[in-house]
Amino acid sequence: MLCATSSRLGSMLSKKAAQNKHAKKRAEERFGLKLNKTDIRQIVSCIQEKRDSVTFVKTISNRISVWRVALNDAIALALYDKKRKNIVTFLPETYEV
Numbered sequence: 001m002l003c004a005t006s007s008r009l010g011s012m013l014s015k016k017a018a019q020n021k022h023a024k025k026r027a028e029e030r031f032g033l034k035l036n037k038t039d040i041r042q043i044v045s046c047i048q049e050k051r052d053s054v055t056f057v058k059t060i061s062n063r064i065s066v067w068r069v070a071l072n073d074a075i076a077l078a079l080y081d082k083k084r085k086n087i088v089t090f091l092p093e094t095y096e097v
Contacts, residue, residue: 019086020040020086024036026091027071027076047080055067063081063083064079065080066079066080066097068093074093076092077097
């Protein structure tokens with residue numbers, strides 16, 4: 001039993017890696033976009049630098065905030081994790097947060 005548990009732990013993703021995987025999956029699912037690590041980093045950079053291409057919407061918690069971002073032809077809401085400096089997920093612009 002212990003051997004199975006320890007090998008499983010070795011394959012677990014970090015919280016940041018799991019967030020990245022989830023955000024990429026949701027971008028493809030909801031907007032038909034295949035984002036890569038560089039794309040996510042660029043969006044995070046825009047949020048951190050508060051560039052004109054992103055708009056702050058609201059703060060949800062001490063570490064999560066909502067930003068309106070342009071993803072090619074679509075506008076999405078990006079949930080940004082301040083602690084991990086990462087995108088948590090992408091939601092449709094019409095989603096109530």
